[in-house]
Structures are given as C-alpha cells and as structure tokens.
Amino acid sequence: MRFLHPGGSIVHLAYCTNVHSAEDLPGIHAQLSGFCARVRSLLGVPRLGVGLWLPAGAARALLDDPQELVRLRAALDSHGLEVVTLNGFPYRGFQQEVVKHRVYSPDWSSPERLRYTLDLAAILAALLPDDVTEGSISTLPLAWRTEGAPTALLKPLVEGLREVRSRTGRTIRVAFEPEPGCIIETTAQAAELLPRDELLGVCLDACHLAVGFEGLDFGDLPIVKLQASCALETPPGAQRALGAYDEARFLHQTRCASGYADDLGEALARLPYGERWRTHFHMPLHAAPPPPLTTTAGYLGELLRTVLAAPLTRHIEVETYTWSVLPEPDVTGGIAAELDWMRRELAVLGLKEL
Template sequence: MRFRHPDGSTVHLAYCTNVHPAETLTGIHDQLAGACSRVRSLLGVDRLGLGLWLSRDVASALLADPSELVRLRAALERLGLEVVTLNGFPYRGFQQEVVKYRVYEPDWASPSRLRYTLDLAEILAQLLPADVAEGTISTLPLAWRTDWTPTKAEAVSRNIATLCDELHTLSSRSGKTIRVGFEPEPGCIVETTPQATALLPHLDLLGLCLDACHAAVGFEDPPDLTLPIVKLQASCALEAAPYTQSALAAYDEHRFLHQTRSASGFTDDLGEAMGGALPPGETWRVHFHMPLHAELPPPLTTTAPYLRGLLRTLLGGDTALTRHVEVETYTWTVMPGGPSDAAEGIAAELDWTRGRLAELGLKEL
C-alpha cells in the first residue's frame, strides 16, 4: 500500500511475513498465494506491500538459481503484491517450537550474518518494483548483550564497514539503493535509540529500524532520532498497571522471548518478572507484540498511544522522517484468544494503520 505524504514523497505500508512459518521456496509461494493474497482481498486493495522474511535457506536457494528469483518476482506481480523491504533479523527457524535467544544468532560478529544480509540486499534489488529506487532491510542490533568482548566488537566493526562498502557497490551496479536499519531491542548491545547513536557507525546507507514496541518497552519518550530512520516497525507492547500483573500469566509462553521492564528493573523474560524479579507496584511493559487495533479486557492495555505518537512524530510533520512502515505482529500463533484466521487480524491491523496515516494527512494511492 502506498501513500502520498504532504511533502510529495511516497510512504510504503507493508506487513511483515515472519508471522508465517515458511522456510522453503515452495512455502514462500504458498504463503503469497494463500495468506498474503487473503489479506489483500480483505483490505480490498489492488496492491499490498509485504515486509518479506526470507530465511537463510530460502535466500541461498534464490541466489543459486536465478530463474527462481524471476519466478518469485513474477508471482508477486501476478498476485498484486509488492516488496520494498525485507526483515533480515531472524536467520532461520523463527516459528519453530522454541525460539527465545536463538533469534540473535548469528550476530554481527559472524561472517554468516554479513553474508546473509548482503544476499538479502542482492535479492531485494531484484524484487523492487520498477518505479521504486530504494529498498530497506532490518537487522538485529549487533548482538545479545552477553559474551560481548573487545574482540567481538572489532569483528562487528569490520563486518559493518564491509556491509556499507558492498551496499555502495550494489547500488552502482543495480541502480537500486538498499539501506540497512539496525533495530534496537531490550537486552541487546544496542537496546535504545540513544545507545544506537553512540554505538552504531554514522555511515551512508545505514540507519535505524525503529520498532515501536521495543522503544515503548524501553520507556523512550521521545526516542532519539539522530540517526536516519530506515524503517518504522509499527508494533505495540503489552502493558500492565501496578498490582495487575497476574493478568499477564497467559502471555508467559515458551516460543518467543518477552523482555519485561518497569521503571526500576528489567528481566530477559516475562516468567522471571512474574517470579518476583520486578516490583509489582510499578507499571510493566512486556515485549509481546500485540495487534495494533486490539482493545484488551481490563486490566491489561497496550502501548498503542505510544505508537500513535511515534507515527505523528515521523510522518505528521512537513517532512516524512521515514518512508517505510511495516506492521510486525508475529505473535498471532501464541496469542491467548487469537483469531483462528490470522489474515483477518493482519488486515485489521493494516486498516488501523491506514486510518492513522490518513489522520496525519497522507493520501492513499
């Protein structure tokens, strides 16, 4: 979905396909013809944007056989789908039975992470619509915070420098600009946007993927926007007011990591917080991506007001501060009381976001 900002630029709205457990080329094509096409139909739009997630194995298969990349592009066009952004954070196995800390592997000290990201850039340059010159890729914020050493930091710096050089080479060769956004997340080396400003290199073609859920869990108000915002991930965190945290028990599930923060403390996962590691007399925010349009039964709420404020900051002014917005609720499969048909929920989220963009003066194209 495309929108015209008052400054004349085009803002792209997509949803992230990491919610779908497809890690083969056949699975990707089934996903496009199935769930993705159903979301497009429910929205009643001619063209639906996807924040495509391609696992390491799928990316390798696409580059090993150029005809498969041609086939994928043709399928997108035939189905009324378009890709201007990729989610390059999960490497593989994102919807397996247990993910937790595995999602941060390999990190940016590893040549495998560099190679994967460069392969995604090559793929995206070939998938971009003919009338779109710039694509974006989101990636993890360097590494999980444990086992961080000076040697590891040096390896990260080398890999990021190579990344930037190779992105420039790709741009010259393909005529398409691919930008990479590092995504601050609680518990990682880069947890917040101020840390991103201090720790990430200020290099052309690099910037931030600003995840609204992560920023809300970090109680960032407002976030530091010193670095360019390559992409906004429209997402909401789960919130519990003081002494209501027992209602969070249903969200303490075993697949994903749910970092939890209050004004005075932090835990890697929700179960630790509920076990007494955080004070019950403070508001808790939980890294559990909630549907953007959700109105939860009391006493729980979401950080949707925070997301609305962030949309206003980035897109409500005279100039668009980002041009890619990706709805990223990947938790439908583990959500208590979630819909039997996730496509309906995804379509409702996109419709909610479309409404917020319209309120800010953006016109749907």
C-alpha cells in the first residue's frame, strides 16, 4: 500500500510475513497465494505491500536458480503484491515450537550473517517494483549481549551493498533494530556503535522502543524503516493477568521502572508487582487485550507522528508475528484489521492513500 505524504514523497506500508511458517520456496509461494492474497482481498486494495521474510535456505535457492527469482517476481505481480522491504532478522526457523534466543543466531560476528544479508540485498534489488529504486532490510542489533560489539563485518557489508547498487542501479539499505537485552538496546547505542554510512541506519520497532521506555528524540540517526508494533502493558498490581502470555516460543523481555528481566516467566518471579510493566509481546495494533491489560498503542501513535512529520523514513512494516501464540488467533482477519487501523492513522497524519 502506498501513501502520498504532504511533502510529496511516497510512503510504503507493508505487513511482515514472518508471522507465517515457511522454510522453502514452495512455502513462500503458498503464503503469497494464500494469506497475502486474502489479506489484500479483505482490504479491498489493488496492491498490497508485503515485507517478505525469506529464511536463509530459501534466499540461497533464489540466487542459485535465477528462474526461481523470476517466478517469485511474477507471483508477486499476479497476486497484486509488491515488496520494498525484507525482514532479515530471523535466519531460519522463526515459527518453530521454541525460538527464544535462537533468533539471534547467527549474529553479526558470523560470516553466515553477512552472506545472508547480502543475499537478501541482491534478491530485493530484483524484486523492487519498476518505479522504486530504494529498498530496505531490517536486521538484528548486532547480537544478544556479549563481551564487546561485533562490528568488523559492517565494512564488508557496506562494500557489498555498494556492489549491488553499482550492478543493479537499486539502493538497498540495511537497518539495525534496537532490542532489549541486545548489544544495541537503544537508538543512542545505535548512534554510538554503527558506522555513519548512507547505506546503514536503524529500524525503529515501536514495541522494542516502548519496552525500553525510550524517548522520541533520535537526533540525526538515519531511520531506514519503522516497524509498527505494540508492546503488552500491565498496570501496577495486575501482573497475574499475564499468565496467558507466558509461553514457550518467543522471548518476552520485560521492563519496569526499577528492573528488567529477559523473559516474562523471570519477570513474574522477581520484578515488583507494584509498578507498571511493559513486555516484549507484539500485540495487535487495532485491539486491546482483555482488561486490566493494555498495549502501547499510544506510544506507537506518538512515534508515527514524530517519524512521519518530515518523513524520516518511507518504509513502514506492520510486524505482529505472535498471532500463533495469542489466546484467540485470527491471523488473516487480524492482519487485515491491523493494516486498516494503520491506514486510518496515516490518514489522520495527512497522508493520502494511492
């Protein structure tokens, strides 16, 4: 979906397909013809943006056989779909029964991560619509917290992105996504650790930033992409209501004014119940959980107003990947409702749907 910003630029809205389980190309094609096509139909739009997640094996298969890349581009066109951004954070197995810390492996200390990201850059350059010259790839915030920051591979990353631009005429930018518990937790740490280069920047995940209680002054930090997401918020004394959300698949970092825990079970065991908690559990944008729990939708609205004032980015991706572990999942209908909520929010900010 495309929107005309009052300043004249085009803002792209997509939803991320990492919510769907697929590890190979037949699975990717099934997503497009199934989930993505149905979401587009529910929204009643001629063209739907999708933020593709391509596991490493599927990405390599696309480059090993150029005809597979041609077929993927044709499938996107035939279903009324377009791709300007990829989610390159998970490497593989994102919808396995247990993901947790595995999502950070391989990290940016590994040549595998570099190769995967440059594979995605080459693929995205081929998938971009004919009238779009710039794409984005979001990636992990270097690594889960370790001794030191693995930044040595960022120089060859930039060199590889420049080679893609020289060869294809398309500019692909990589966005590092701050997340609690990682080497880059905050945008301030991103500004400190990332080299300043036009091809690198950050992906602002609204859920992650809300869990960190982060302010909205990003200085001159390049914002390549914004992920529209809401965290789970718990008012003081209501923590027992979190029991339905303490699940085994994903990591749910939790923070309050006086403490932090790497996962929700740990938080329930030791953080003070008398404070407001925010939990890294991506909640639907359009609907609040049963009370007394709420979400950080208000923070997302403030973030959208801040980032889209200029705009500071032209790529927005709805990323609620937790439908499979929500108490009452409705994946297709829920995704369509989230995108409808987003386009109404963008309209309020003065953007016109094209």
